[in-house]
Amino acid sequence: VKYTILKKLEEHFPHYVSGEAISEMLGVSRTAIWKHINELRKEGYIIESSSKKGYRLQVLPDVLNVHEIKKGLETRILGREIECFESISSTNTYAKEIAQKGCKDGTVVVANCQTQGRGRLGRQWNSEPGKGIWMSVVLKPEILPQDIQIITLAAAVAVVKAIKAATGIETGIKWPNDIILDGKKLCGILTEMICEMERINCLILGIGINVNHDMSDFPPDLSDKAISLKMYIDQKNNADKSIENMPVRRSEIIKNVLNELEILYREINNGNVTKIANEWKKYSVTIGSRVKVVIKEIEYTGTAIDITDDGKLVVRCDDGVTREILSGEISVRGILGYV
């Protein structure tokens, strides 16, 4: 009943719905409605009440819970099971644990806060409480361990499309796993595998997206390289300071990521990896740019020209040799700035 009341308020947003109308629609007493409204308020929904007009949502809230994510979710595999935590060490670590216990393909773990968010190669991932999307998806794709990179590519494409669908903002992909906005890092992807006998048993896809951070929410060492969707929207609206921007709703983005990712996941399981690589190329900011790569401690400069179907970056080096670069083996740095 609680979430049916919430649904009514959302349908009528930003207007009031009278207590009487809700009571008639749902067949519950006015006192019961009042109790449910108070429970919703405790969950973080800002609901105004007026004895004459009834109840209304003050803003469409950025509350993260299973109900918000599932509303309008169009998937059949991803997000069948969703676990949402207030705080957790790392959604990837937890997802790995439940995967080992045999959770379903497509299980999603989301947290409002991570105390030990991880990047690749033991790096830290800053996961400011309540500000971003810290999520992991357990996948059981039908691919070989050496082709795992395709999942990272697919996830990057899904994130770019999801952000565009939810906010209209266009982002780009920096090889292999960063989503870039305004030349800064908006999102990072961490794909980990649980392998058994040469085949992938399970794969944990971790996605971190900065959503409602202000610049001051990032530690100083990230201030010149990280960005959130809110910071970008604020910048765009800078001319008109009177506009109070609504928070970006994390659940909308998560839902869109799952919807987009499921389409690509099906393609992968059907063997259509070329399609993923082609989509990835459309959003790449790396292809065509000058890069510096370090292979076995030797540094090469060159131009990134392509990506292979299994996710290797093809670089035409200035020494005339074209090399295929595997992520994790090397570091790629754009020569001009972060990208």
Ligand code: BT5
């Ligand atoms: C990544 O690593 O970009 C993968 C990040 C994956 C995070 C998700 S959140 C949910 C799931 N659970 C986890 O524990 N992890 C995943 P890498 O390419 O190694 O980049 C790490 C580097 O990005 C750090 O060394 C910082 O320089 C920078 N960084 C850290 N936090 C950031 C943030 N919030 N926004 C932008 N850059 C950040």
